[in-house]
Amino acid sequence: MNIKDIAKLAGVSAATVSKIINHKDAGISPETRERVQKLVKEYQYTPYAGVKAEQNSYTIALLSDFDSPAHEALMRGTERALSENGYSLLVLNLAGGSERELKSLQIASSRNLNGVIFFGSQSPCAASIEALRKLRLPVMLLGVGEKVPRFLQAGLDVAKAARLGVRQLAQQGHERIGCLLEGEGPFAQQMLNGYIYYGYEHKLRYDKKYVYRSFSGVENGKAGLEDLVRKGVTALFCQNEEIAAGVYQAAEIAGLSIPEDLSVACLTARMSLPFFHPALCAVRLPVQELGEYAARCLIEWIERGDKTGLQPFEAAAQLLPGGSVAAPKQSAKARQKIVVVGSMNMDVMIRVPDFPRPGETVLSPSVNLVPGGKGANQAAGVGKLGGNVWMIGKIGNDREGKLLYQSLYDNNVNMDGVTIDDARATGKAYITVTGAGESTIVVYPGANGKLSAVYLRQNVNLFDHAKYCLLPTENPPEVIDCAIRIARNRGVRVIMKPAAVDRLDSQLLSGLFLLVPNEKEIGLLCPGLDTIEEKAKHFLKRGVENVIITLGERGCVLCNQQETTHFKAANFHPVDTTGAADCFIGALAVSLSEGNGLHAAIRFATFAAGISITREGVQPALPDRAALSVYADEIYE
Template structure:
């Protein structure tokens, strides 16, 4: 900084500055003196007479001048490590994204006679200050700036992020960016290159900005199944906003991101990320600067810093839903079941002694979802529970059984539904139900969660929830190409519109009689329902098996040979097994025969959820008795 430049900044003559810095300012206005001295101090001006005394000896002091130091912790650690290993000290300065502040810091570094500087220019105008370092022979290594600056290879990292999504069979991919971000632009360049190398056409809709209020709606409207994000903070925002729209990572959307050092402590959500190698980069640049200061021949340096791109996890990655095996959606009641074992069922005017009691997860929706999940199916459950302690109990069991609970909602104003079940010694029972939150599941709730029907093969519906909600779920399931299996529990009548949207109708003997009182035989009741436009009618008959009516077939199937202990969940076990094996490609008749075994296992044990059979045990048992039944 020269006296002429100081005079220009202060708006005074060169002689005025000279008089002030040499203490010959007796006749100068105090206000002018204060202004000049302030600028002299801010810009570290050194009078020529003092400059002549500055030693040319090495100071073993390095300067680090960053655009902003707020997010560079690990890079600074790398710089310090390299400096200390070589016997250097470091002077750190932050330009705060201001060229004015940057110039003040440059003059400070010159005044301190540093041997070299790691400089991150604020913008393209910063180059006008280069001459200050050149005049004092101070070596400079630029970072994140001009062509001769050292840079982390964000383009390669963007390429690797995109390649990971391609490995998971995604082709509808978008790049989530920050506006006016150099890192975002480099990641985006790698994103486009990876698409080109894999023959995937690029269009401008693939570029998203987290600052755009319509960002999430664009993800949905354009059908993106995978997102590459240049900033972890942007990933977190997208993650939370998509959750609010009931779209979830990774079942509905795969997400990969870069992660910087300020996000190191975040353990949830588990977004699959590549850590930006700031520490290694800082170490690399500082070592190169020291070699430059000591005039060691290093040849032409590699300005682009390349490191291994390793994902910390793959938890937010899955193949697109349309590549997965068809899943099952269950819409129905979720209860806590309180089961009482008694000698005889309660009767008016008589006292019944309870021999024992248990509390388990229940409700036809919950039972069927767990039954299908145990048989190896991907299952999404849609239902309502209360905000009491039962809700935590329910979520814990569903999570343990690997049922997807994104469609299960806590109703803050209701209790969780309860079922009080009385079981006699012969296994027959009776149930009383308090609907609770189940009664609040509305058609609007189904509409909000309709994305859960994507890639569904079957929708299992039971009528312990409002009938208009069941009808809405049946319509939406059909819209997404799923077939509906309806269990008409606790109904005195059933709308024809629901029957018209039903593919497989499964009442038990009593339910069939209640809904079709004009006919007294199972065959005629099944025929009545079939004539309503249903593809297949199956009337379950307890220990007598079931009866099937289709356009091609009308026949009885015997029950599997099991001793009945508790018949409560037999139908739920049957339905979940029927849907599971139909999805595997079995014929309806074979699936029914397999389902009778699943029901037999269930009724031979106490309770429902604990009694539901898993895929391996079921198939092992069937192979011993009917090996030709299985594929």
């Protein structure tokens, strides 16, 4: 950068610039003087720099992104190596993109330097590469993937470091590990590559829904935790400590304990992370060592006049153990398998002020399409709460079927037992909801009607190692009978929802673990009996082990041979009660699958159903662990 360059940028003559910097600017307007002085400061212009450059200054410039979490460590390492060898350090900022890069390089060109170290969050732009070449100085590029002729290059093996961090989480038993990235630059991509590679190498299924990207550190952590915990992850691996700090803050707000409820680890450039409680487990990237290496290589090149024969950078990432990582409460192996055999419908939600009377026309303020069906709802409820759930059912080869499939997949449901039927449309349920939250339902079975005993027997392996089978009775009778027989043969406990039936065969009831009707359903099944207890005992005499009768806002009643116990409903204001029973059953199964007793499982399910009725729809209304954690003191009292 010379006086002519400053003059061109200011739109004045070189003589005018000379007068201003030598304080001989009488007669020059204040605006012109201010414009020239601003450019002189911005580009750090030094008069007669060309003459001074003939002398050896023993100075190396570090061009680094000041916003990068690695900047401080890199500068510390570079400065240490330079001072030990009698060199000084000039630090220039790269944060701000290619325009800032070029300005910093113009400043460097005006200084009497012996070499340059370039460490950016991104690879240098083409104009910056050309500007570096014009310096005609030894240059070290750090963190750049592509080879650039005439320069030295070195970088960090971020992918290998990421594998080390993911391994630390996986060795504790975590299988659903979320990855929180900042931006889409090469550093984030290398970290993602390591995260994916470790999964492939150790047969952990990579799923892009477990990857969250943003462009703000702490806020990324907060948003990422909310998004990924909802999807059932038990551990989070963060790109840097700023994101991890956001995770810690959001976990405290959500009532999640680290590491009891969620394990957290991250990459870092620091030697230690003293401000996290519990101490944050991290993989330390050897950034300071990289700075020392870069400085020593440049010094050797400068003083020998030759860059050949330099040793490659070999420092490895280091694990910093912390208290933020522990075994998950329930690993996939410990979470007992739950199989759901049931219907999959597209729900047509029609809101009305009141139910129309015969012959009456009522206008609806809104109509919505949402994924539903009792089988699909129960499976989604289990998956959203982190259960190990497998769906068995049929959908049509149409838009509704694709939406249903995607909704269940997004809610962590294994879809190996779901088949697409080209002959029939996806089932539909036409649901009318009043302002009071009450509902009526008309169902078109569609592809659900093609679910058969033959299909179940062809997929009998899906019941292997299962603990519970959720079985709503809107399936064809032969399917219900076959599912129960398969479950009995494999020691799988059946939880049945008696929907859309007015009788149940005694052979189906014998040995049934749990029957969960609502008040209307049990009234249809036992029309001659008066009390809830009498109706429940009717099924206990026929071999059912436990009966839970759901009573809406009045809670539910558990009946078995040992007790008749009433459980209060959770205190939530209803917006839409559709699907509350499916939510209750799914949450009940999850709690039981985690080894909890029936009373604890009912309390857990009661709050899950309570949260669901405060939201519209069925699957979109199903709560996740984060939502339930807010009420942990009441659930587990």
